[in-house]
Amino acid sequence: MAPPRLIATDLDGTALRSDGTISARTAAAFAAVEDSGSTLVFVTARPPRWMASVSHVVNHRGLAICANGALLYDLHTESIADAHLMEAAVVAETVALLRKAVPALTFSVEYPDGYAYESDFPLGSWDQRFGDGRPPVESVLGRPCAKLLAYHHTMAADDLYEQVVALVGDMVTPTHSSGRALIEMSATGVTKATALARFATRNGITPGEAVAFGDMPNDLPMLGWAGTSWAVANAHPDVLAAVDHVTRANDDDGVALVLERLYGVGRAG
Structure with a gap:
């Protein structure tokens, strides 16, 4: 089967370790997504001002959906590409x-x-x-x-x-x-899913071509939108009950494990 065209992942509690760092294994898995030609999007509650410590992992390429969908942030130019604000x-x-x-x-x-x-x-x-x-x-x-x-x-x-x-x-x-x-x-109406759906539509990507990862209730709309949804083992009970699959915890490189299997790289074990 062809790998997914879009990988959307939450950061804190999901792809990042509990201390906020990105493991070498996860960084390599992110690189494999991009090297394959697929699109990697960070979808996070973080504000843009907290993205500098993450953007270097993808060499300041691509976009991040920040503030639970309110802001689209260009990692290359370190600027806001789109905003949906509360009046x-x-x-x-x-x-x-x-x-x-x-x-x-x-x-x-x-x-x-x-x-x-x-x-x-x-x-x-x-x-x-x-x-x-x-x-x-x-x-x-x-x-x-x-x-x-x-x-x-x-x-x-x-x-x-x-x-x-x-x-x-x-x-x-x-x-x-x-x-x-x-x-x-x-x-009203602004969620991780609405921002991700807009991005996917602009790039001709359907939900069935997307895989999403999350751990907390703010991830539920995104996980519901994606054709395939994954939770890490440390996720909130509501998230664990809602997803298609569960991988290992964030501190055990659960996201990397799935990406390695999807893209045929790394240890996958």
């Missing part, structure tokens, strides 16, 4: 409704050109690693944004997600991609 009025109304119902929430926003966060929003290890030392702000309102994030210090992630969907699910597209109670919101 400023929608951001303001969403924050007001959520703050009224769940007063302990704190917020941050991702813009195409940076980010802003409230003083009580906890910066995670990735923010500390890739951040630019930007100080907190009194308000994250006033500008269109690629992604609005809401954090709660004590709630379970799935519980907070259900509450956010009930409160504002008709105004924004909520999801989550970490073990923390951190909900990520995009403009």
Whole structure:
């Protein structure tokens, strides 16, 4: 059988190790995809400002779908190729409704050109690693944004997600991609799948010619779109229940193992 024309993979928790690095085996598998003439697309919740540590693995070639589908990022030029933002009025109304119902929430926003966060929003290890030392702000309102994030210090992630969907699910597209109670919101209808489908259509690629890998609920739309879907063994239970296949965990090169089999290279074992 011919190899897939499109490989779409999440990064953190899926293709990357838990410490955020890319193993030599996974890097070689990525190279095999491109050497075959197939298209490799990173599809991630990461903002573009976090992509520099990954783009060198593919020699700054190709595109990445960032911020859960809101931003299309050109790895070669390190620039935004397309954006689907939340309007400023929608951001303001969403924050007001959520703050009224769940007063302990704190917020941050991702813009195409940076980010802003409230003083009580906890910066995670990735923010500390890739951040630019930007100080907190009194308000994250006033500008269109690629992604609005809401954090709660004590709630379970799935519980907070259900509450956010009930409160504002008709105004924004909520999801989550970490073990923390951190909900990520995009403009209505914007998901990893919508961005990936647009990219595939422009390049004459059908879902049946695509294979996708993921680990968290924000990957579910993409996994549902692709003709063949894979989860890593460490994936969220909802993802494990939804995919066609399960490979080894991210720390055990699960994505690389599948790519080696698909493209006939490497160890494949």
